[in-house]
Amino acid sequence: MATFIIRRIIWTIPVILLVIFMTFVMMKQIGGNPFRKTERNVPPAIQANLERKFNLDKPWYQQYAYYVKDVATFDLGPSMSQRTRTVNDIIKDGFPKSLKLGILAFLWAVVLGIPLGVLAALKPNSIFDYFAMFFSTIGFALPSFFVATLLIYYVALKSGLVPTNGWPQGFFQFDNRIILPSFALGLFPMAYFARLVRGSMLETMQQDYVRTARAKGLPYRRVIGLHVLRNSLIPAVTATAPLLGLIITGTFIIEIIFSIPGIGRYFINSVFNRDFSVVMGITVLTSLIIIVANLFVDIMYGFLDPRTRDVR
Amino acid sequence: MAVDRREAAIPVAAPPAPTTEHAAGAAIRQSSLWQDAWRRFLQNKGAVVSAIIFIIMCLYCLLIPGFWKIPGIWTSLKDYDPNAVDFSQSYAGFSLDHPFSTDKFGRDLFARVAQGGQISIAIGFAATFMILVIGILYGSISGFVGGKLDNGMMRFLDAPYGLPYLPFAIITTQILSPSGSVSVWTMVVALTIASWFTAARVVRGQVITLKENDYVRAAKAVGARWYRVLARHILPNTLGILVIAIFLELPGVVLGEAFLSFIGLGINPPTASWGSIAQDGREAFRLHPEVLFIPCLAIATLVLCANFIADGLRDALDPRTRETG
Numbered sequence: 259m260a261t262f263i264i265r266r267i268i269w270t271i272p273v274i275l276l277v278i279f280m281t282f283v284m285m286k287q288i289g290g291n292p293f294r295k296t297e298r299n300v301p302p303a304i305q306a307n308l309e310r311k312f313n314l315d316k317p318w319y320q321q322y323a324y325y326v327k328d329v330a331t332f333d334l335g336p337s338m339s340q341r342t343r344t345v346n347d348i349i350k351d352g353f354p355k356s357l358k359l360g361i362l363a364f365l366w367a368v369v370l371g372i373p374l375g376v377l378a379a380l381k382p383n384s385i386f387d388y389f390a391m392f393f394s395t396i397g398f399a400l401p402s403f404f405v406a407t408l409l410i411y412y413v414a415l416k417s418g419l420v421p422t423n424g425w426p427q428g429f430f431q432f433d434n435r436i437i438l439p440s441f442a443l444g445l446f447p448m449a450y451f452a453r454l455v456r457g458s459m460l461e462t463m464q465q466d467y468v469r470t471a472r473a474k475g476l477p478y479r480r481v482i483g484l485h486v487l488r489n490s491l492i493p494a495v496t497a498t499a500p501l502l503g504l505i506i507t508g509t510f511i512i513e514i515i516f517s518i519p520g521i522g523r524y525f526i527n528s529v530f531n532r533d534f535s536v537v538m539g540i541t542v543l544t545s546l547i548i549i550v551a552n553l554f555v556d557i558m559y560g561f562l563d564p565r566t567r568d569v570r
Numbered sequence: 571m572a573v574d575r576r577e578a579a580i581p582v583a584a585p586p587a588p589t590t591e592h593a594a595g596a597a598i599r600q601s602s603l604w605q606d607a608w609r610r611f612l613q614n615k616g617a618v619v620s621a622i623i624f625i626i627m628c629l630y631c632l633l634i635p636g637f638w639k640i641p642g643i644w645t646s647l648k649d650y651d652p653n654a655v656d657f658s659q660s661y662a663g664f665s666l667d668h669p670f671s672t673d674k675f676g677r678d679l680f681a682r683v684a685q686g687g688q689i690s691i692a693i694g695f696a697a698t699f700m701i702l703v704i705g706i707l708y709g710s711i712s713g714f715v716g717g718k719l720d721n722g723m724m725r726f727l728d729a730p731y732g733l734p735y736l737p738f739a740i741i742t743t744q745i746l747s748p749s750g751s752v753s754v755w756t757m758v759v760a761l762t763i764a765s766w767f768t769a770a771r772v773v774r775g776q777v778i779t780l781k782e783n784d785y786v787r788a789a790k791a792v793g794a795r796w797y798r799v800l801a802r803h804i805l806p807n808t809l810g811i812l813v814i815a816i817f818l819e820l821p822g823v824v825l826g827e828a829f830l831s832f833i834g835l836g837i838n839p840p841t842a843s844w845g846s847i848a849q850d851g852r853e854a855f856r857l858h859p860e861v862l863f864i865p866c867l868a869i870a871t872l873v874l875c876a877n878f879i880a881d882g883l884r885d886a887l888d889p890r891t892r893e894t895g
Binding site for chain 1: 725726728729730731732733734735736737738740741742744745748821825828829832833834835848852855856859862863866867869870871873874877
């Protein structure tokens with residue numbers, strides 16, 4: 259087990275380097291830089307100085323080496339269009355809000371989605387099952403911006419239960435403004451969990467060992483709670499990593515609709531401003547999160563299902 | 571989007587394979603497989619209804635813009651030009667003349683949603699096609715050759731998997747169109763680059779499973795070259811999965827395009843796509859929510875239909891998966 263974990267951790271290093279390299283190449287390819295955005299003439303000497311300040315005059319491999327070193331030391335450089343702020347400042351400002359939004363959305367998915375799937379699987383083809391599957395189908399198909407605007411229109415505007423936009427300042431501050439954005443973001447993972455857990459529970463309940471457990475006289479509750487539930491939640495653990503990617507993608511949209519000053523909104527604004535140190539910083543940060551989450555899920559999976567350890 | 575949905579939905583084992591080696595036997599078995607599948611598909615009511623709605627939607631998008639006129643009913647409109655501006659008709663509401671209402675500029679949404687649908691569906695199918703082509707090439711080479719090359723190719727995929735989808739797609743569109751004018755092809759390429767690798771992994775898994783089949787070994791044993799084995803024995807057996815994959819891939823691509831256009835980084839105006847019509851509707855949606863809701867409903871319907879069709883096709887082509895749902 260220890261070798262499995264160590265090998266898995268060591269493998270993430272080249273992946274991270276490759277991801278940083280890909281982001282780096284992409285940003286090099288984006289035409290133009292922020293100093294050339296305006297029509298106003300910048301004297302060549304100033305242009306050259308600016309490029310030297312941001313290392314834009316060095317060959318690409320040196321720029322790449324600088325960037326890897328900076329990422330390793332969590333120094334993502336200054337913002338190119340907001341002169342007084344660094345990328346770190348922007349991330350420090352926006353990331354906690356996005357993180358909180360993501361965590362809350364994930365909570366919705368776990369707290370509602372998994373029980374929904376379990377209950378649907380316990381009584382297959384019942385009214386409740388049909389309701390749960392209808393709900394999850396709808397959650398699958400509706401684009402998150404549609405869900406968000408529907409919620410704003412009917413819950414916030416028409417009935418006035420909660421404000422239409424905004425977000426509490428501090429990380430541990432909660433008020434009624436968090437409900438709609440996190441629910442809109444969490445609906446897809448919720449539907450996903452419900453469907454996944456239902457499928458895997460139905461499959462587990464047909465396994466031989468479950469029949470054996472029933473046959474030797476264990477009570478139904480105990481069989482479900484101890485034997486079935488444990489094994490059928492493994493797919494849900496595995497699905498966490500790709501779902502995280504979806505939640506990150508979703509925050510970009512949700513933050514714009516609900517005017518939440520998270521990193522997603524900063525990212526979009528920076529794309530419009532051609533502020534590529536911010537774009538690059540946010541992309542690298544989210545990539546690191548996804549890679550670490552993948553690592554974590556793989557290790558968890560190694561614990562939960564020992565058969566996977568030797569294969570990799 | 572929908573990274574794991576596709577992997578989860580595709581059956582591990584291939585459908586029973588028609589052998590192409592013996593000409594006479596092949597013809598009979600092949601037709602019976604597809605006929606069986608067709609019969610099973612028709613029994614699935616949800617899938618059939620979805621397929622019909624899907625076709626109606628495609629026809630609506632193709633036929634309405636430009637030349638669809640019914641004399642006597644929609645006579646007051648000169649024609650359904652999706653870009654015709656008429657400020658007197660701004661946010662006109664639902665009427666016979668404008669079944670889907672109008673937007674801020676008085677453009678008829680019935681025509682505009684249809685034209686946007688053309689763009690959205692075209693991007694959807696084009697990107698799906700490219701994703702599958704690249705996925706088949708990459709996945710079948712990796713799975714078929716095996717060994718170190720397979721290991722290296724699959725390890726490389728860990729990197730694009732680490733990149734978040736939406737930023738990845740946004741950055742690619744920005745690279746491909748430095749001036750900021752995003753064309754349909756830019757969108758297709760960007761969405762393909764941001765999501766081809768799941769298809770590659772799925773195809774590789776399939777090829778590896780198929781490679782172990784007895785008929786592949788037999789073909790190799792009688793001296794068939796590798797390209798013949800690949801082209802005649804392995805790829806035809808992935809056909810069923812590919813048909814399913816089209817309808818699994820499509821919703822993700824359509825949603826991805828809608829996301830980009832909704833943010834304002836998609837197709838440029840005045841060309842409409844469902845995402846950009848929704849974006850137009852956003853600014854006044856407190857008073858006129860229909861401009862936002864109608865294109866969103868169109869997207870949702872398309873995604874829903876594609877999901878049901880994919881489910882139906884999967885059940886039809888591989889009945890074994892049906893019990894577990």
